[in-house]
Amino acid sequence: ASNGAVSDSKGHKFNPHFTQTVINATGPKAKPRVRQLTASLIQHLHDFARENELTVGEWMTGLELLNEAGRMSDDRRNEGQLVCDVLGLESLVDEITYKLATSAEDEPTATAILGPFWRQDAPQRAMGDTIVTGFEDKGDKTWMHGTVTDFRTGKPVEGAVLDVWHTAPNGLYEQQDEGQPDMNLRGRFTTGKDGKYDFYCLRPVPYPIPFDGPAGKILQALDRHPYRPAHIHFILTAPGYKPIVTQIFDRNSKYIEDDAVFAVKDSLLVDFKPFQGNSKADFELPYDFKLATY
Ligand code: MBD
Numbered sequence: 001a002s003n004g005a006v007s008d009s010k011g012h013k014f015n016p017h018f019t020q021t022v023i024n025a026t027g028p029k030a031k032p033r034v035r036q037l038t039a040s041l042i043q044h045l046h047d048f049a050r051e052n053e054l055t056v057g058e059w060m061t062g063l064e065l066l067n068e069a070g071r072m073s074d075d076r077r078n079e080g081q082l083v084c085d086v087l088g089l090e091s092l093v094d095e096i097t098y099k100l101a102t103s104a105e106d107e108p109t110a111t112a113i114l115g116p117f118w119r120q121d122a123p124q125r126a127m128g129d130t131i132v133t134g135f136e137d138k139g140d141k142t143w144m145h146g147t148v149t150d151f152r153t154g155k156p157v158e159g160a161v162l163d164v165w166h167t168a169p170n171g172l173y174e175q176q177d178e179g180q181p182d183m184n185l186r187g188r189f190t191t192g193k194d195g196k197y198d199f200y201c202l203r204p205v206p207y208p209i210p211f212d213g214p215a216g217k218i219l220q221a222l223d224r225h226p227y228r229p230a231h232i233h234f235i236l237t238a239p240g241y242k243p244i245v246t247q248i249f250d251r252n253s254k255y256i257e258d259d260a261v262f263a264v265k266d267s268l269l270v271d272f273k274p275f276q277g278n279s280k281a282d283f284e285l286p287y288d289f290k291l292a293t294y
């Protein structure tokens with residue numbers, strides 16, 4: 001009903017011109033993209049309200065939820081993003097972005113959502129180093145390694161920066177947890193000529209996203225659980241290549257089929273293999289990243 005011609009349950013007709021009046025209030029100096037996005041948003045919000053006969057109370061409930069998300073948000077807790085995530089919006093935007101950036105023949109590594117727990121300035125570490133600086137005696141130690149290649153030529157990519165982060169065995173990222181050292185389970189690694197990377201981490205576990213705020217209220221109201229399958233996050237950047245934000249998922253993890261934030265993609269499922277190569281790791285995780293040039 002995008003022309004706005006909707007009747008309510010008592011047969012009252014809504015004035016479809018009202019929405020156009022609001023859209024037309026936009027002035028001539030608005031930037032074209034801002035004008036387009038805002039007009040579309042107004043249209044959809046109005047249609048949503050009309051089609052559902054939204055009450056003042058319901059509108060207020062949504063408003064309070066947004067306000068609460070704003071109040072809770074700081075550099076440790078990005079509640080607004082979490083609300084978007086449980087509604088699938090960040091995953092949808094990720095899909096749109098990936099589709100716009102790739103053509104049918106393109107097959108660089110699939111992307112996945114950033115999520116609320118990335119931190120700027122993760123420590124630069126030497127290749128072969130560990131990102132584990134706490135919980136040394138807990139969790140399954142894992143040696144992750146692979147090559148960053150140009151997906152078209154198959155050639156190794158030099159100077160690729162792999163920014164990695166994941167949760168501790170207690171299911172918390174370091175900024176959520178007083179008990180972990182700053183920047184635990186985070187690091188940045190830069191590839192050399194061979195495009196190879198390797199580092200030690202832990203085998204992550206499934207964990208609940210924070211559910212003591214608005215995102216949790218939504219999950220509860222919808223009779224949904226807050227769990228994400230075990231995953232490791234990455235941002236890959238390299239000179240001349242499109243950056244990739246992604247996650248890999250333990251194929252055998254619980255919640256692979258019903259991630260609370262809808263981020264799992266088949267091509268991002270990985271297998272942790274038992275490892276006997278040295279005493280520093282219990283598991284080995286081989287994974288290659290494929291980048292696309294601009
Ligand atoms: C996470 O750890 C995460 O990765 C995402 C995408 C959303 C919420 C919590």
Ligand code: FE
Binds near residue numbers: 115117231233
């Ligand atoms: Fe995460």
